[in-house]
Amino acid sequence: MLKYRVAAIAAAISAAWIALTPTTAASATTAWEQWTQIKGVFDVDGPxxxxxxxxxxxxxxxxxxATGNKTPFAxxxxxxxxxxxxxxxxxxxRGGDVAGAQCSFAPDETFLLRLHVPIGITRINAAGDETGSFANLTGVSTLNGxxxxxxxxxxxxxxxTGPAGGKTTVFAIDCNGAVKVITRSAPALEGxxxxxxxxxxxxxxDLIAPDELSGKIYAIAPDGKVALIARPALPTGGDIGVESLVTSDGLGAAGVQEGDMLVATEGGxxxxxIRCGSSCSIVPVVSTATKAHGEGHLTFTVNAPPPSPTPAPPVVKQSPVPAAVVDFVGQWGIAGVVIILLIGVIAALAVQAFRHRAK
Known part of the structure; x- marks a missing residue:
């Protein structure tokens, strides 16, 4: 499958979540363009x-x-x-701390669904030279998210997430591999x-999850409660419907705003x-038909802003008045200075008069 990106945006796409700069530009100018080619690609995450x-x-x-260069990993x-x-x-x-387990996930480690028996999660270390089972997950027929x-x-x-008896089980796994079930009664999900x-x-x-078969998008709260967010007017069906989610900095040119959730169909x-406040609304971003296959996650990289110029060092001007004089004035005040000056003048006059008499 070909990998695509949004034209004129510094973003690598195939699935995730973003924060965006508000704009009113038309979405018709936003489209996918071919980025790089990887055989059989179906998911991406990072950076x-x-x-x-x-x-x-x-x-x-x-x-x-970010330039599309590929390096074999693990x-x-x-x-x-x-x-x-x-x-x-x-x-x-990303290296998050799990307070309840008093441990942390190591950054850059990769976790994959293990779809063969025993069903569960496989972990790969950051270097890619160590792979092993991280957790086993029971009570589901497979895993899909x-x-x-x-x-x-x-x-x-x-x-x-994994399906079981027409419902979906949501698991939460801590950094020690301990498994907690959030719910076993979520609707069918895929993507x-x-x-x-x-x-x-x-x-x-909330955990936001799509179902490509029905096109519905759900929110699953930490206590397991499920709510329907939206059912966009997009194609539905296996390997066709809504599959990918994302939110991050980058798609302002299409009218996407900070905090929006981006949703892509798998086919095309x-x-x-999707923008949610007191209610949720839908904003088209890419509506032009393409050959792209939107499998897995949406993930973005964003160009870093240019560095600020180094400020010039402040110019320190030397005062024409000695620092000792300034300190004296600060301590004794103007009146004290005037008295000292008068004493000096009187002394000078007295010396001059003494010299005159001596002649």
Whole structure:
């Protein structure tokens, strides 16, 4: 599958969540353009601390930088060699602290759905030379969603979804691999997950999850309660409907504002923004049909602002009055100075008179 990006935006796309600058520009000027090509690509997350994205394709992982350069990742003896041909979605750790477990996720580690028995999560260290089981997940037939809570409403745990009996189970996993079930009765879900920022109206801090079959987008609260956010007028169906979520700095040229949630369909990668305050509204972002396949997460990188010029050092002017004189005036005041001057004048006159008499 080809990897695409939004034209004229410094963003690498295939799935996530963003904060954006308000603008009123028309969405018709925003479109996908071909960025780079990776065989069998189906998910991406990041960026890592070095700025690269982790990209999954055909049971092989890559690190891709902002220019599109690809480096094979986790290919050695201790690397990742599981679930060939399966959609084993991934999430990259930002290094969040889990207060309830008194531990932290290490930054840049990659966590992938393990779709073979035992079903669970596989962890890859940041260097890509150590791979192993992180957690086993029971009571589901498979797994279909993964994302880190970067907001903190789920205590920065790793959130994973899986189907069971027509419903969806939501798991929260801490940095020790301990598993907590958020709910076993969420609606059917399929696609990229994201935790909403606290500014996302009444759904701030909730896990946002789409269902590509129905086109519905749900919010799942930390206590397991589920609410319907929206049902956009987008194509639906397996490998067609809403699949990916994101929010971050970058798409202001399409009218996206800070705190908006971006949603892409899998087939054609139509892109909309959902904005929630007291109510939720939908803003079209990319409506032109494309060949893009919007599988997995949406992830963005943003050009850093240019550095501010170094300020010139302040010029210190030397006072014509000695510092000792200034200190004396500050201590004794103007009156004291006047008295000293009068004494000096009188003394000078007295000396002059004495010399005159001596002649």
């Amino acid at each position: 890592r601390t070095d700025g690269s994205m982790v990209v999954a394709g055909s049971a092989a992982l890559y690190l891709v930088d 290919r050695g003896p201790g690397g990742y060699h599981e679930d060939a041909g399966a959609e084993a979605y991934l999430a990259v750790s 993964i994302a880190f809570d970067t907001v903190g409403s789920f205590d920065h745990r790793l959130l994973v 990229g997950l994201a935790v909403a920022p606290q500014t996302f109206g009444s759904f701030g801090g 990668a139509s892109l909309i923004a």
